Each structure stands twice: as structure tokens, then as C-alpha cells.
Amino acid sequence: MSEQDRERAEFRAVAERGKAAAAELAPLPRAAKDAALHAVADALLARSAEIVAANDKDVARARDSGTSEYMIDRLSLSEERIAAIAAAVRQVATLPDPVGESVRGNVLPNGLELRQVRVPLGVVGIIYEGRPNVTVDAAALCLKSGNVAMLRGSSSAFDSNTALVGAMQDALRGTAVPRDAVQLVPGTSRESVKHLMTARGLVDVLIPRGGASLIQSVVRNSTVPVIETGVGNCAVYVDAAADVDMAVDILVNAKTQRPSVCNAAETFLVHADIAEAFLPRALAALRDKGVTVHGDERVRAYGDDVVAATDDDYHAEYLSLDIAARVVDSLDEAVAHIRTYGSGHTEAIVTSSQPAAKRFVALVDSAAVMVNASTRFTDGEEFGFGAEIGISTQKLHARGPMGLPELTSTKYVVTGEGHVRG
Amino acid sequence: MSEQDRERAEFRAVAERGKAAAAELAPLPRAAKDAALHAVADALLARSAEIVAANDKDVARARDSGTSEYMIDRLSLSEERIAAIAAAVRQVATLPDPVGESVRGNVLPNGLELRQVRVPLGVVGIIYEGRPNVTVDAAALCLKSGNVAMLRGSSSAFDSNTALVGAMQDALRGTAVPRDAVQLVPGTSRESVKHLMTARGLVDVLIPRGGASLIQSVVRNSTVPVIETGVGNCAVYVDAAADVDMAVDILVNAKTQRPSVCNAAETFLVHADIAEAFLPRALAALRDKGVTVHGDERVRAYGDDVVAATDDDYHAEYLSLDIAARVVDSLDEAVAHIRTYGSGHTEAIVTSSQPAAKRFVALVDSAAVMVNASTRFTDGEEFGFGAEIGISTQKLHARGPMGLPELTSTKYVVTGEGHVRG
Incomplete structure (x- = not known):
């Protein structure tokens, strides 16, 4: 058997065990799942020295290959970080169980009782980059919602992920949740990702988490249904009727509070009627925070340090202290800009005008539309969901x-008393 | 330009007009959409002679190529059938508008107002076979829900579909709904389907309606998100605690009331403890209706005319007066059979035992589970939805x-008063 065939066979064996585990896991009550989550948290704490040692190997390999200190920091685990990860698992245990919730229910005219109830998806594949904490977060959210997690992390974190999944699987042995409810996709080759992406019938849904190129690759090559996440080219539109103080605060917060995340602003659009009042103050405030503005000519008229914007700037998800800017002559021109360049993640309007707010909300086709609030609020924790597996930028199944x-x-579930169709 | 390039360019032009129309259509209020639906119904009636003439061409072509009379009947339009199609459009106008419905809403601890509201998907591609009435049904449902319909019907119905879409587009000219809200994919080649399946960014979702091979082809080749519909290998399980009269009635109804549809039963499973009481009566009742039973040895012991079942029989979606049958020793064995062979559409249990019903409902992983009711009830009309675009057998986005x-x-939609993240 070639190495490739061996890896494929190994993948199928793991995926089939995952599918079998999904059938066992689905009907478990909340108490059984919560007990398993606490067992997982206990095991992570008890075995943190071993996990840190495995992580040290990943870190050493990363250093040898010249990885940046920023990426090394993202990769690194310490006993303290593992304690935080374990605490997050316990937090998931406190959340309500979505499984079994009735989302619709009525008695039909013929007396049939109709109920639509939430059930787990089954086997959820997660393809992700970088940080090993995602391994545990994703597993915990899947477990709580009755799903088997098929995890495919970055090869740079392979030793860490193997140790984390091993600890979780061992912890599950003593619980009602099957050990195979948490699985690591075998292998670190590009082929192993392909196996996951084409495991239609064994894997019910794939959620890629990471950069744009990872997500696009999964979207294009997967035959398993995908939930597209994360790419955020978010815009702040400062309307003619904006409060200038508020607009400056929101823009600076949206750009600089955490520039590396998907809900940070990457573009701002200013109505021409307020440009004179807004731009000098906004450019000064952004300059103070070290932001480089890439503007059109009308923006550049207000600041010598504004770099000329290209079309690429309006398309860019910078994830850095850069922002693209343009003056527009109407709200509709702002909406048209967003339709052309946006990624459908989050857009904000700053305005005191109710009709302007209403029109912006109606016309902007994004997962979230903010009125007089920072784009940074598009987040599961902020929305009160208690946890987040990602932010969907597609329209099917989940959005936001x-x-x-x-x-x-x-x-x-339809209950009758011998009902037949006439 | 080659024929193929020309067709691709033509497709893109149509799809781009569709995308632009989606932006116009999305914010329209219910009254505007309902008025457009009535205009469409009026036009279908006014132009029915012209539509029938176009349909005659399709029918003549089908006859020349030796199409069966059954398929010819499905293809044929008459003034009477067009009147029924127009009435169905008016029925869609009476349904509530889902767009704008708040599905979640609360005030967050920081005072932000959070609302989750329904919006159209955008551009919905429908790939379907056979009957030209689907052209109008799908367009009406898309229009009512604020979506642009990109229709790709069977090439055998091309003249009919062209006439129907032409009449609908002309009718829309006099309304607030853009003419391009209803579009026919240009061309009849296999390539034209590919253009639709790979129009990611222009088309938001694809819904294939038709046979298993069409659906599988779309699922495997599309880069646009797909909602898988329709394949139904539905089972009736007769539990040890079943009422025999009820079980016979439900089985006969599920198999014979309309054998050609996806919610007809294709398999029945009988608990060994009730086989003696149930099988003689069930086989006689099925025989009376002209049904051929394909059974395992234990079923064949009760009827000389029971054909030996193969594995293929248990996998089959017959859509005919055939049914596969097996005796099982437990409810769990029935569930295991369904997991192995079922298509996840609809399964029914007949039982007087509450624990058995509860266990079957919990363990069977199908879009619909019937307790003491025929599988034939899995249907949008029967469920009280007023209309149905298809029956999803996937778990993502929609199921059933x-x-x-x-x-x-x-x-x-998140509304603040200058909220920024700290």
C-alpha cells in the first residue's frame, strides 16, 4: 500500500468511528455532555505539563524554520494558557443545550401534531490555522451541541494538537460521551485535508477558520457542505447627518481597538457634506494611533500623509493599522461602494437621521449592520451567545x-393516531 | 468567439442583471411583490394560447424522439393547466411575507439593541427536470421571498419555459419588481448548467429538483452552495406493540397512495414478535393494490409471491409499486437498517408503546419522523406552509x-448610541 493509500484508509477508519460516535452522542442529555466537558477540563489541567512539553516541540520547529515571534506567541501554550482553555470548556458547560429545543410546533387541521426540534448536525469538520486553543474550543462547542468534532489543525501545531486531543479522548473514556466524539484527522499532508473535504456522507459540515486563502480553498474544493467564515472587509460610513464626535470615536475604535481581527474596519466612507467637519479630526485621531490612511483625492486634500488609494486598497482586508477611505456624494454611493468591495461581514453607519439609518440597514447586504456602533461588536460573546465557533459570511444556514x-x-416529529393521506 | 465562449458571456450578462435585480427586489414591501404576482397570473391567463403553442413544439419534439406517454403528459400544458398554474401564483400572494420577520431580538447589557431579521437569499438558481409548471411555481416562491429566480429547466421543455418566462418578465415591466427578477439560463447545453453551478458570487444558492442523478451531479460539481432535495428511500417500521389494523392502513397508504413521489414508502420493517399477526394481512393488502414485495427469508415465509430481496432492494428508491421488506428482532435493528440504507427523508413507526415511539424518534436521523402516521405527510402543503420549493434531505440551512x-x-441589525468596544 502506498503512503497515500495508507493515509486515506486511516482517514476513513477515523471518519467511520466518528460517524458511529455521532449516533451515540446525539441522544445524550445535557447532564451527560456537561459532565464530559468538566472531565475534559480536569484532564487538560492534570496533564498540562505533558501538553506544554508537546507544544515545546512545535515551538522549537517553528523557531528553526524562522517563524515570526508574533506567530510563535500564537502557537505557544503555557500552564497558564491551558488553565484559561480549561476554564473556557467549563464556561461552555454552563450554556444551555440547543439540542431538543422546539423551534416550531402546532396541531394541523387533521389533528397531526407537528414539532420541529433541534438535533445535532452529526460530524463537524473544522479546518483551522495557528493557535492550538482552537482545538479545545471547537471540540467543546461540538460536544455540547451533540456533534462529533473532526479536527484538522495546522501542521505547525501537530504535536500540541495530538497531545490536546489525546488528553480529551482519555478524559471521555470515563464518561457517557464516546471517546471518538473528538477526533484528529490523521496526517499532516495536504492530502489529509482533501480526505476531509471529500468525505461526503461521513462528515456533515465543514467549517474552515483562518485566512482568506484557506477558506477559499475549502469552499472551492469541498464536496461536504461548507460554512464560509471570517473574511472581513468592514466599512464605516459617516453620513451627512452624523455626530462628528461619535463618528470619530466609532471609526477609531473600529480600526484600532484590535486591528488583526475580522470585525475591524478596513474602509471608511464620508458623505461630502460632512467631509470638511469630519476629515481633519478623523485623520488627526487616526494619525495619533499610528494608522496609515489610503484615500481618494478628496480625502487626500485633508492630509499630506494620506497615501493614494488604489482599487486593491478598497478590496483589502488589511488586518493592520491601515485603512482605505473615500468621500461619497450620497448614502447610495456608499452602499454601492460596499456592494462592490465589501465582504458581507459588517458595515456601520454613523448618523442622527432615522431615514438614513433605515435606508442603510435595508440596502446593505451584510451579516451585520451597525447603526451608531463600532463594527467590533460583531462577535458571539458580544451578542450574548456565550461562545462562538466562527462568524459566517455566507447566507446559507447561518449568517454572522x-x-x-x-x-x-x-x-x-409528526405524531398521529393512524393518520393516512386521502 | 467560440460558441462556448459566447454562451458563457451570455450567461454572465444574465447573471449580472439578476444580481442587480436582487438588490432592487430585496427591500420591496409585501404589497409590491403581491401586486407583481397577480400581474404574473394575469399575464399567464392572457397569453395562455401563446404558451400552449410553444408547449406544442416541445411536445412534438418529445414525441418524435419516442418519449413515453407518461412523460409527455408531465410535459404538456393546456389552457386548463395554465389556469391552475396562475391560481397557484395567486395562492402564493396570499401567504405571509417572510422578509423582515424578526427571529431574535433583545437589548444587550451595554444597551445595544440587537435584532436578527429575515432577508432574501439573493439570487436562487433552480435546476429542474420535466414539468414546466415548476418554472412558474419556483419563480413565484422566489419573488414572494424577495429572491431573483435563475431557472434552468429541462431542455425538453425549452420552448415552454421560454414562453412562460417571457410572459412573466413582460408582466413585471408594469410593476415595482424588476423584469430581471425572473431569468432563464440561456442555452440548453450541458455547459449552461455548469455556468450556473460555478457562478459563485453571482448566484447565492442552488436548489436542484429532480431525480437522484441530477441532484448528485449538482451536489458534486457546484461551487455555489446547494440545498440537496428530494431523494426518498422512506421506511415504515411496524413495532412489536403496533395496532395491526393501523399498521396495515399506514403501510398501504405510504406505499400506494402516490407511489411516484419522494415521500412514498420504499421499505417496511416488521418486529419479529408481530410478524405472525401482521405479515399475512399486510401482504394480502399490498397484493390487492398490485404491489410487489421484495422480502428477506422471514418475510418470504408468509407469501409465495414475495420476491427475494437483495441489498440493492434495500437501497432502492423504487417510485413504483414495489417495496422491500425485512423482519427485525428489535427496534434498534430497525434503526440500524434505516441508518445503513435510508436516505434521511422520512421514516415512520407504528406503535402503541410510548417508550418505543420516543426511542425511534430519538435515534432515527431523518428530516421527518412519523409516529402512527403515513410517510406521505412530509409535504409543505400538509405541514401548513402553504407552498413548497422542495424537500431538503441535507442538514444545513433547511431540512424537510x-x-x-x-x-x-x-x-x-445592531443599534447603538455611539457604542465602542473597550
Whole structure:
């Protein structure tokens, strides 16, 4: 058997065990799942020295290959970080169980009782980069929602992920949740990702988490249904009727409070009627925070340090202290800009005009639309979901921050007394 | 330009007009959409002679190529059938508009107002076979839910579909709904389907309606998100605690009331403890209706005319007066059979035992589970949805009969007073 065939066979064996585990896990009550989550948290704490030692190998390999200190920091685990990860698992245990919730229910005219109830999706594949904490977070959210997690992390974190999944699986042995409810996709080759992406019938849904190129690759090559997440080219539109102080605060917060995340602003658009009042103050405030503005000519008229914007700037998800800017002559021109360049994640309007707010909300086709609030609020924790598996930028199944209910499907249960169709 | 390039360019032009129309259509209020639906119904009636003439060409071509009379009947339009199609459009106008419905709403601890509201999906591609009435049904449901319909019917119905879409587009000219809200994919080649399946960014979702091979082809080749519909290998399980009269009635209804549809039963499973009481009567009742039973040895012991079942029989979606049958020793064995062979559409249990019903409902992983009712009830009309675009057998986005709400996505609208993240 070639190495490739061996890896494929190994993948199928793991996926089939995962599918079998999904059938066992789905009907478990909340108490059984919560007990398993606490067992997982206990095991992570008890075995943190071993996990840190495995992580040290990943870190050493990363250093040898010249990885940046920023990426090394993201990769690194310490006993303290593992304690935080374990605490997050216990937090998931406190959240309500979405499984079994009735989302619709009525008695039909013929007396049939119709109920639509939440059920787990089954086997959820997660393909992700970088940080090993995602391994545990994703597993915990899947477990709580009755789903088996098939995890495919970055090869740079392979030793860490193997140790984390090993600890979780061992912890599950003593619980009602099957050990195979948490699985690591075998191998670190590109082929192993392909096996996961084409495991239609064994894997119910794939959620890629990471950069744009990872997500696009999964979307294009997967035959398993995918929930597209994360790419955020978010815009702040400062309307003619904006409060200038508020607009400056929101823009600076949206750009600089945490520039590396998907809900940070990457573009701002200013109505021409307020440009004179807004731009000098906004450019000064951004300059103070070290932001480089890439503007059109009308923006550049207000600041010598504004760099000329290209079309690429308006398309860019910088994830850095850069922002693209343009003056527009109307709200509709702002909406048209967003339709052309936006990623459908989050857009904000700053305005005191109710009709302007209403029109912006109606016309902007994004997962979240903010009125007089920072784009940074598009987040499962901020929305009160208690946890988040990612932010969907597609329209099918889930859109915006995804909490536990978004990790479920539904089933119709119809109860009769011998009903037949006439 | 080659014929193929020309067709691709033509497709893109149509799809781009569709995308632009989606932006216009999305914010329209219910009254505007309902008025457009009535205009469409009026036009279908006014132009029915012209539509029938176009249909005659399709029918003549079908006859020349030796199509069966059954298929010819499905293809044929008459003034009477067009009147029924127009009436169905007016029926869609009476249904509530799902767009704008708040599905979640609360005030966050920081005072932000969070609302999740239904919005159209955008551009919905429908790939379907046979009957030209689907052209109008699908367009009406898309229009009502604020979506642009990109229709790709069977090449055998091309003249009919062209006439129907032409009449609908002309009718829309006099309304607030853009003419391009209803579009026919240009061309009849296999390539033209590919253009639709790979129009990611222009088309938001694809819904294939038709036979298993069409659906599988779309699922495997599409880069646009797909909602898988329709394949139904439905089972009736007769539990040890079943009422025999009820079980016979339900089985006969599920198999014979309309054998050609996806919610007809294709398999029945009988608990060994009730086989003696149930099978002689069930086999006689099925025999009376002209049904051929394909059974395992234990079923064959009760009837000389029972054909030996193969594994293929248990996998089959017959859509004919055939049914596969097996005696099982437990409810769990029935569930295991369904997991192995079922298509996840609809399964029924007949039982007087509450624990048995509860266990079957919990363990069977299908879009609909019937307790003491025929599988034939899995249907948008029967469920009270007023209309149905198809029956989803996937877990993502929609599962089971899909009505108007299933043709929507959602958008989060967050309203603050200058809120920034700390």
C-alpha cells in the first residue's frame, strides 16, 4: 500500500468511528455532555505539563524554520494558557443545550401534531490555522451541541494538537460521551485535508477558520457542505447627518481597538457634506494611533500623509493599522461602494437621521449592520451567545456570529393516531 | 468567439442583471411583490394560447424522439393547466411575507439593541427536470421571498419555459419588481448548467429538483452552495406493540397512495414478535393494490409471491409499486437498517408503546419522523406552509419541506448610541 493509500484508509477508519460516535452522542442529555466537558477540563489541567512539553516541540520547529515571534506567541501554550482553555470548556458547560429545543410546533387541521426540534448536525469538520486553543474550543462547542468534532489543525501545531486531543479522548473514556466524539484527522499532508473535504456522507459540515486563502480553498474544493467564515472587509460610513464626535470615536475604535481581527474596519466612507467637519479630526485621531490612511483625492486634500488609494486598497482586508477611505456624494454611493468591495461581514453607519439609518440597514447586504456602533461588536460573546465557533459570511444556514444553535439542524416529529393521506 | 465562449458571456450578462435585480427586489414591501404576482397570473391567463403553442413544439419534439406517454403528459400544458398554474401564483400572494420577520431580538447589557431579521437569499438558481409548471411555481416562491429566480429547466421543455418566462418578465415591466427578477439560463447545453453551478458570487444558492442523478451531479460539481432535495428511500417500521389494523392502513397508504413521489414508502420493517399477526394481512393488502414485495427469508415465509430481496432492494428508491421488506428482532435493528440504507427523508413507526415511539424518534436521523402516521405527510402543503420549493434531505440551512422562510437568510441589525468596544 502506498503512503497515500495508507493515509486515506486511516482517514476513513477515523471518519467511520466518528460517524458511529455521532449516533451515540446525539441522544445524550445535557447532564451527560456537561459532565464530559468538566472531565475534559480536569484532564487538560492534570496533564498540562505533558501538553506544554508537546507544544515545546512545535515551538522549537517553528523557531528553526524562522517563524515570526508574533506567530510563535500564537502557537505557544503555557500552564497558564491551558488553565484559561480549561476554564473556557467549563464556561461552555454552563450554556444551555440547543439540542431538543422546539423551534416550531402546532396541531394541523387533521389533528397531526407537528414539532420541529433541534438535533445535532452529526460530524463537524473544522479546518483551522495557528493557535492550538482552537482545538479545545471547537471540540467543546461540538460536544455540547451533540456533534462529533473532526479536527484538522495546522501542521505547525501537530504535536500540541495530538497531545490536546489525546488528553480529551482519555478524559471521555470515563464518561457517557464516546471517546471518538473528538477526533484528529490523521496526517499532516495536504492530502489529509482533501480526505476531509471529500468525505461526503461521513462528515456533515465543514467549517474552515483562518485566512482568506484557506477558506477559499475549502469552499472551492469541498464536496461536504461548507460554512464560509471570517473574511472581513468592514466599512464605516459617516453620513451627512452624523455626530462628528461619535463618528470619530466609532471609526477609531473600529480600526484600532484590535486591528488583526475580522470585525475591524478596513474602509471608511464620508458623505461630502460632512467631509470638511469630519476629515481633519478623523485623520488627526487616526494619525495619533499610528494608522496609515489610503484615500481618494478628496480625502487626500485633508492630509499630506494620506497615501493614494488604489482599487486593491478598497478590496483589502488589511488586518493592520491601515485603512482605505473615500468621500461619497450620497448614502447610495456608499452602499454601492460596499456592494462592490465589501465582504458581507459588517458595515456601520454613523448618523442622527432615522431615514438614513433605515435606508442603510435595508440596502446593505451584510451579516451585520451597525447603526451608531463600532463594527467590533460583531462577535458571539458580544451578542450574548456565550461562545462562538466562527462568524459566517455566507447566507446559507447561518449568517454572522455562530453560537451553539448554529451547530444544530432540525428534525420534524409528526405524531398521529393512524393518520393516512386521502 | 467560440460558441462556448459566447454562451458563457451570455450567461454572465444574465447573471449580472439578476444580481442587480436582487438588490432592487430585496427591500420591496409585501404589497409590491403581491401586486407583481397577480400581474404574473394575469399575464399567464392572457397569453395562455401563446404558451400552449410553444408547449406544442416541445411536445412534438418529445414525441418524435419516442418519449413515453407518461412523460409527455408531465410535459404538456393546456389552457386548463395554465389556469391552475396562475391560481397557484395567486395562492402564493396570499401567504405571509417572510422578509423582515424578526427571529431574535433583545437589548444587550451595554444597551445595544440587537435584532436578527429575515432577508432574501439573493439570487436562487433552480435546476429542474420535466414539468414546466415548476418554472412558474419556483419563480413565484422566489419573488414572494424577495429572491431573483435563475431557472434552468429541462431542455425538453425549452420552448415552454421560454414562453412562460417571457410572459412573466413582460408582466413585471408594469410593476415595482424588476423584469430581471425572473431569468432563464440561456442555452440548453450541458455547459449552461455548469455556468450556473460555478457562478459563485453571482448566484447565492442552488436548489436542484429532480431525480437522484441530477441532484448528485449538482451536489458534486457546484461551487455555489446547494440545498440537496428530494431523494426518498422512506421506511415504515411496524413495532412489536403496533395496532395491526393501523399498521396495515399506514403501510398501504405510504406505499400506494402516490407511489411516484419522494415521500412514498420504499421499505417496511416488521418486529419479529408481530410478524405472525401482521405479515399475512399486510401482504394480502399490498397484493390487492398490485404491489410487489421484495422480502428477506422471514418475510418470504408468509407469501409465495414475495420476491427475494437483495441489498440493492434495500437501497432502492423504487417510485413504483414495489417495496422491500425485512423482519427485525428489535427496534434498534430497525434503526440500524434505516441508518445503513435510508436516505434521511422520512421514516415512520407504528406503535402503541410510548417508550418505543420516543426511542425511534430519538435515534432515527431523518428530516421527518412519523409516529402512527403515513410517510406521505412530509409535504409543505400538509405541514401548513402553504407552498413548497422542495424537500431538503441535507442538514444545513433547511431540512424537510421548505416553505418561504427557508428561502431567506438573516441579517443582524445592531443599534447603538455611539457604542465602542473597550
